[in-house]
Amino acid sequence: MNLSVSIGKLTLQNPVMVASGTFGYGAEYARLLDLNQLGAVVVKGIRLTPVRGNPTPRTAEVTSGMLNAIGLQGPGVDGFIEKYWPFLKSLRVPAVINIWGTTVEEYAEVARRFDAVGGVGALELNVSCPNIKEGGAQFGTDPKLLAAVVAACRKATTLPLITKLSPNVTSIVPYALAAEAEGSDALSITNSFPAMAIDIESRRPKLANVTGGLTGPCIKPIAIKLIWDARRAVKIPIIGMGGIQSAADAVEFMLAGANAVAVGTANFYEPQTALAVIAGIRDYLQWHNIENIHDLVGAVRLS
Amino acid sequence: MNLSVSIGKLTLQNPVMVASGTFGYGAEYARLLDLNQLGAVVVKGIRLTPVRGNPTPRTAEVTSGMLNAIGLQGPGVDGFIEKYWPFLKSLRVPAVINIWGTTVEEYAEVARRFDAVGGVGALELNVSCPNIKEGGAQFGTDPKLLAAVVAACRKATTLPLITKLSPNVTSIVPYALAAEAEGSDALSITNSFPAMAIDIESRRPKLANVTGGLTGPCIKPIAIKLIWDARRAVKIPIIGMGGIQSAADAVEFMLAGANAVAVGTANFYEPQTALAVIAGIRDYLQWHNIENIHDLVGAVRLS
Amino acid sequence: MVEQTVQIISNERDTDAYFQLTLQAPEIARATQPGQFMHLRIPPLREALLRRPFSIFQANGETVAVLYKTVGKGTNALAKMRAGEELSAIGPLGHGFTVPAGGGETPLLVAGGYGMAAMYLLAERSPQKGIVFVGGRQRVDILCEAEFRKIGWEVRATTEDGSYGEKGLVTQPLVAELKRGGRNRKLFACGPTAMLKAVAKIAEEFQVPAEISTDEHMCCGVGVCLTCVVPIKTASGWEYQRTCTEGPVFDSRNVLWEIAK
């Protein structure tokens, strides 16, 4: 049975990653599960300099999902390399670094810095975080800005580049095409959805940031549709995410067109989810007599 | 306690309606609840001519929500007036007719026809149905087309006009502004979200139409955010909907900026929901010593 | 049609994956016509919102019973509920079978799966006794045979694996019976769509009337959502009609089988 998946020059032993921002820098979960079983570890978003993040409350539970407005708290490139890289480097599975900036130049600079580190698996460009005022989202909702970010990073590094698209667009196709055209090796679909919740007793927003990003099983059907749309537009691999909590969910993403998947919010409530998804995909393939996982990708039947 | 709400020249006895497409033509639920308690009855979308609708399966259950691709099956203006209008006319609460077309002219013609009927409460322009190939969605994702539809209907009728916006846009603000500028008396936010689900055993989409619209509690946090965005842009009333299943949900919509609300998917599983929401809003107002429901609108506290 | 919170009187395994649920629901029980159904909300389902439709198997004074198969999350959750617990029921719903008038046609019933339960009331209320042809994959799929025999009906069972009754499909003994001749017979069928299609064809061949009960995915169950439609012939062509409202029972000749799923 072949579970391996390629993203640019990177080969993953299996298609199951963990989503940025839901797995810290890897070390935190190492005591609860064997990270070396994963397809890849994707770390929380990093920009050039340290980021304090938003005031609290930063997350709120909603029906079959959650809102977050962490505000990309992080140690910056140097802090990351000093504190977290040694552990990640010691893993046998690739680490994907999720990066962001407030300008095209900053994206490129962060990419350049990680290129120089040596041993990074891939870079995931977060152009779609709804929780910060500058940077993030605007690059993900303007195809020209998106193209500029991808192009600049493409020049800055030979590492595999994954562009993480925003769901907050009328059609994802122009964005998928722009990223592909500028040399992105893969797409991640999808980031969280702009959303909001209000406590009706205090009458305050449930997040200090007022609005935040919606994730979890509640968004899965929208994510599946986005992947289905992007799959028919581009040839590059797609990493699907949005509410995956079981192998059945992961297979659904793959049938819609994802080459790989990432488990996000589910890590918070069931840290073993990614491992269970890998085991369950194996069972599914065996049960359906499928030798190569690639045969699932986009294999939804339409007639 | 004052629960009444005005939409153009129409006054509702309370702010709780039922959403188009989830309440048939009113008569079906009349045996289970007293329709005269509602703020208004909103009927399934009508175009000029009869519509057969999409093949089955037309709906699918998903986590905390459902997908539908009914395809706007309906009797057309004449069929509606003949079969369903006599009953609706006999109600003491206003009937809002949800209308659509495949061209600007058709929208205007349908509006004109209903203007001539006499006794219609308001027209809701559905420019946001994701489940039909032509008409519907494209008018809701292009501000110029939207403006043209609203302007044409505005000329065709003096009935209160409610424009039902699409959630499938990067920012709802230009759409809200366009509808207001062209004379819409109110906005409905939100219609369903483009989405998809696949059965992993048969590998077929769960809807014959492949994709459909996501509704139910799962979309509530996105709907709240859309209303919050639109509220700060326009002065006209907003009818909020998307996953309302309790009075607490309805109050949350009002705090975010909705002047009235509509219960949709919840009708399918708890037909009494709208009545329970009305009773619960009364309790909330009493408990919080609020005399006028209007004081809730947009009253989320930000400091 | 009422919506009510009703109490479970009993909820016991019948055979294999089939359970019998009995509810204290006098208003529904009194109003039920053969072939109608109830739409149940199963409280332990929380992230699965919709009700599930079940044919009314028996309606005795104060109580109604359904026979259901555990096939997914709703039916499995239902199977764990206990006597004394409550659930919400809407019913009776839909347009049921036409009970033969006294001295009218002899009913021939064709059943697959829960179809046997869906037609029990028809048998019970029919002044003419008839024959019920029931088919299943294996022995455990043959439900409530004893109940039919108790009210004096003949049961002819078929199983695909031959583990019970005749080996083969339910349509074989039906065709054999129809070939035997006889006047004034009418078919009533409830089961998987493939079976209904076969019955419709047989009815046409033998020129006997047939009422069939369609099994379509449902959402609202009361006619407002237009989920459960089947193509029905009209004067000017065809239109989609609702299983939950115009159906589940249709005259087989009116269904546009070519495009029915």
Place this chain on the structure above:
Amino acid sequence: MVEQTVQIISNERDTDAYFQLTLQAPEIARATQPGQFMHLRIPPLREALLRRPFSIFQANGETVAVLYKTVGKGTNALAKMRAGEELSAIGPLGHGFTVPAGGGETPLLVAGGYGMAAMYLLAERSPQKGIVFVGGRQRVDILCEAEFRKIGWEVRATTEDGSYGEKGLVTQPLVAELKRGGRNRKLFACGPTAMLKAVAKIAEEFQVPAEISTDEHMCCGVGVCLTCVVPIKTASGWEYQRTCTEGPVFDSRNVLWEIAK
């Protein structure tokens, strides 16, 4: 830290809205330090996904216990669970209290609500007995007083309505005690943020060290999501640190109280 499916040994009402839950969880029990917590997934919650954090009240050989108040959907669902049922626990989590060394400081504990439970293990394992100041709105809010007395601690209760102990706020007898003088005392506090702030101010005034346990909304409970942060002073200013990982217990002097919620 382990993640385990554990069995409920008992789950009984303690007083009013408080319940005591005892779990069979030897690995967690053995590893628990005073002030640590567990993160529980409550199976009947289905559309509410996240775990709920609870301080470990007692850890005896094979079992751990928590005292919890029913405040919302999770705790209410938990209260309906029965002995024998299972739930998933991650624990022990967080950085707990510093247990006083033999001959070290005399501990003065300040507790509100479940804070009393959160500090029981600290009292149990402290070689020096001390005083626990506990406050609540009314009598039912004063938890596990008997347990503290049983291990030889003095309990000074206050209630806002005067229905039990001294009338007023928990800080009143604390200040009185500190005014009385004495050396080598240390405060340990767990309760609502307003109380923690007051304790921090008192500690500063009286120049006594204080460890406080922060109650922040949590999501992952293990340090990956950055939900539960509190502002902590650093050499160059301040940064957000995690209640679930660097905390819940912090040195009160390190917290930037001005911007803590």
